[in-house]
Amino acid sequence: MLKLRKRCGTIFKICFTRRGFRYKVAIFIVGIIIVFYLLIIILNVIESNLDEDMNSFSIIFRGVPKDENVPVLIWWTPFTGDSGSYKQCGRNICFFTDQRKYMNDPRTRAFLFYGSDFKPTDLPLPRLLSHDWALFHEESPKNNFLFSMEKVMKLFNHTATFRRESDLPLTFQYLDNLESLTSKKYFVPTSVKNKNGKTLAPLAYLHSDCNTPSQRDSYVEELAKYIPVDSYGKCLQNKELPSHLSDPMTNMISPEIFHLLAQYKFNIAFENAACQDYITEKLWRPLTIGSVPIYFGSPKVEDWLPNPLSAILVKNLKSPKKAS
Numbered sequence: 001m002l003k004l005r006k007r008c009g010t011i012f013k014i015c016f017t018r019r020g021f022r023y024k025v026a027i028f029i030v031g032i033i034i035v036f037y038l039l040i041i042i043l044n045v046i047e048s049n050l051d052e053d054m055n056s057f058s059i060i061f062r063g064v065p066k067d068e069n070v071p072v073l074i075w076w077t078p079f080t081g082d083s084g085s086y087k088q089c090g091r092n093i094c095f096f097t098d099q100r101k102y103m104n105d106p107r108t109r110a111f112l113f114y115g116s117d118f119k120p121t122d123l124p125l126p127r128l129l130s131h132d133w134a135l136f137h138e139e140s141p142k143n144n145f146l147f148s149m150e151k152v153m154k155l156f157n158h159t160a161t162f163r164r165e166s167d168l169p170l171t172f173q174y175l176d177n178l179e180s181l182t183s184k185k186y187f188v189p190t191s192v193k194n195k196n197g198k199t200l201a202p203l204a205y206l207h208s209d210c211n212t213p214s215q216r217d218s219y220v221e222e223l224a225k226y227i228p229v230d231s232y233g234k235c236l237q238n239k240e241l242p243s244h245l246s247d248p249m250t251n252m253i254s255p256e257i258f259h260l261l262a263q264y265k266f267n268i269a270f271e272n273a274a275c276q277d278y279i280t281e282k283l284w285r286p287l288t289i290g291s292v293p294i295y296f297g298s299p300k301v302e303d304w305l306p307n308p309l310s311a312i313l314v315k316n317l318k319s320p321k322k323a324s
């Protein structure tokens, strides 16, 4: 620096032009950064517009069914909160509504039911041959026991449930994408987990529905006799969550909870009921955060696991004592 200053003092002219060159380079670089920044903003705007287009794609327009031939589909149990609109349905355009007044409309082709609200005492009867019934239900039969009955399931021509045999299976509804399984976003290395061992139990349990057909709490109670379990949910609670996270609806998706549970080597992942292909966030959450699930639920869970060793399956263990 000293040398430069000296030179600037003596040969002022050259130094001045050199400095000018540097300014140009600096302005050029700043310019490039600004252009890149603008490009990123523009691309983001285009992308979000595309997303909106995708959403508006499903609703073509709202209103009443004017066409003589448009198939009318009635949400018999209101689900979308949409009283009437034209939407894409497969290759066709259909009119979707939750208005029961269209029940006897000759254009009515299908009745759609959301499982939790399905009641045998409230059905669109008499049923015409041209009336298809369709069931959408992502919950286990704990939510509505009727669907455990073959007779009831036979009422539906189309189903979207967790079962692989359904027309539109929802088995992966709780797994965002493959990348969330490989991502190390929440991962805590085993060396850190070993150190945590002084203050945390090896197992975490976070469940808020304590009265379930699978009776998961009884198992955990027995297991806790042989190995310490930190229980944060409403069931068998022995550790408290921060109050803003105690609502089960928020803690199902909260990154804060993910970070907390990721500190554990094992997470107890018991479904509320043991049904074919009924797999929820209970299984996917530990796998996403890098903790081993101790799993009970779907008897055929192996078919969906990324690897046979991805989870410890309670059904293969003789007793809670053995599991510990």
Ligand SMILES: *[C@@H]1O[C@H](CO)[C@@H](O)[C@H](O)[C@H]1NC(C)=O
Residues within 6 Å of the ligand: 129, 131, 132, 133, 154, 155, 156, 157
């Ligand atoms: C829809 O299901 C009902 C009840 O099982 C049945 O009677 C009817 O034939 C089915 N409709 C079609 C188009 O398959």
